[in-house]
Amino acid sequence: MPPLDAIAKVESFIISIPRDVPYLGPLREGERINEKGYVIRKGNRSIYPTSDMSVLVKVTSESGKVGWGETYGIVAPQAVISIIDEVLGPVLIGRDPGDPVVLHEDLYDLMRVRGFFGGYYVDSLAGIDIAIWDLYGKCLNRPLSSLLGGTRHQTIPAYVSGLPKATLRERCDLAVEWIGKGYKAIKFAAAMSDDGIVKEMAALREAVGPEIDLMVDLHWKFTSGEAIRLIRRLEAHNLYFAEAPCEPEDIEGQEIVARGIGTPLALGEEWRTTYEYRPRFERRCMSIIQPEMGHTGVTEFLHIGRMAHAFHVDTIPHASIGIGIFMAASLQATAALKRVPYHEYQHSIFDKNLRYVTGDMGCANGAYTLPSGPGLGVEPHPDVFNYIRKA
Known part of the structure; x- marks a missing residue:
């Protein structure tokens, strides 16, 4: 069976939107924004960006239809971008967006034997997966939930x-x-x-x-x-x-x-x-x-x-x-x-x-x-x- 509308291009973008007040509220005593724009919250020892930071994924089909995805990129989003651009995106070229589960499984398999079954690798895969499902829904003119x-x-x-x-x-x-x-x-x-x-x-x-x-x-x-x-x-x-x-x-x-x-x-x-x-x-x-x-x-x-x-x-x-x-x-x-x-x-x-x-x-x-x-x-x-x- 021919592809629904084969994938022709995969792109990724880091988005950083300023905030007036950092996530979780005003800075506490002893908290500071470092040179990279991050703050470590003393209450839970976790690092957060002071902007709303995310990674967008754009998957374009041969006919020009576009599927959009987004993934967790709030800290060191360059890692996510690198995985999408160097590993996941090129493998998808020519594949059928009508097979989203198969594509997800195939991409997951690429790095599992190297121990990359979590962290930034799976975050990158999440953004790709969302974009493919979006493209699939647009190809069929159906909402994702259906x-x-x-x-x-x-x-x-x-x-x-x-x-x-x-x-x-x-x-x-x-x-x-x-x-x-x-x-x-x-x-x-x-x-x-x-x-x-x-x-x-x-x-x-x-x-x-x-x-x-x-x-x-x-x-x-x-x-x-x-x-x-x-x-x-x-x-x-x-x-x-x-x-x-x-x-x-x-x-x-x-x-x-x-x-x-x-x-x-x-x-x-x-x-x-x-x-x-x-x-x-x-x-x-x-x-x-x-x-x-x-x-x-x-x-x-x-x-x-x-x-x-x-x-x-x-x-x-x-x-x-x-x-x-x-x-x-x-x-x-x-x-x-x-x-x-x-x-x-x-x-x-x-x-x-x-x-x-x-x-x-x-x-x-x-x-x-x-x-x-x-x-x-x-x-x-x-x-x-x-x-x-x-x-």
Whole structure:
């Protein structure tokens, strides 16, 4: 059978959009922006860009149709660009975008025997995979969700992620403001809880009332014993879920925490494949998974979501820094899954950068609106290319 519309060209671009306030809020005492534009947050010892940095992928077919992808490129995006331009892109030339799963498997196989089954390699593959699915949808004039088994949800409940204000009082006021806009769930970042995590939880619960779902991101800061003790104290304030309490590689600690608390444990934003998820499913390490489209791509996201369903685990996808392309892919793929209570809403990123994509994707009154149109339903706005950063 001849190709649907063979791939003719693959391109990648680093996008860096300035921010007035760094991600997670104003700088704390002892935090500084280094010469490369990064800041290390003392609360979780993690490095972040002070701009919204991402990598866009453009796949063009022989007939001129274009598929757009985006991947996680917030730190050293040159690594992602190099992998796409040197390894993945050239292999795709002449291939059929109507075979997205086959292409994903073939590209994954290229480097697996060298140990590159994670990190920047799979991030690069995620951006390529999203672009190919977008191109496939455009070739068939169908939305991505319909190609993934059908659209179960036209809207998806959103939880407000982060309260980027300097003081606890300001964060409580901001939470109340979001509730007034129709949102029913809020997550706070423990790394920014300068007055204490339990005190922050208690103050937020008092501010928003008993009916709002409150979550906490613990940023991998604790041992299993410390996490259990802390989460049990937070449970007194009706905690909806606790996220990422232990170091990502500590499977045993994750299992111990899950068995030692009464609140659902949410994990998974840093994992990229079913191979990382499967041992955690088997050991019942979590009640909620948080796949990040910018790490997984569409193909692996669906594999992970289907596996979660088989283990009776809910999916509440993670949403990272980006201009909105992999966010649209995440919404499209999430719309094809059954057990989806919420999708993360990074309001300080999503709202600011929505102008850099075309289409009708949006988030208001507590829910995302699924983008319409073929493929992802969105494309980069021409203005975004004013923010290209050289590799």
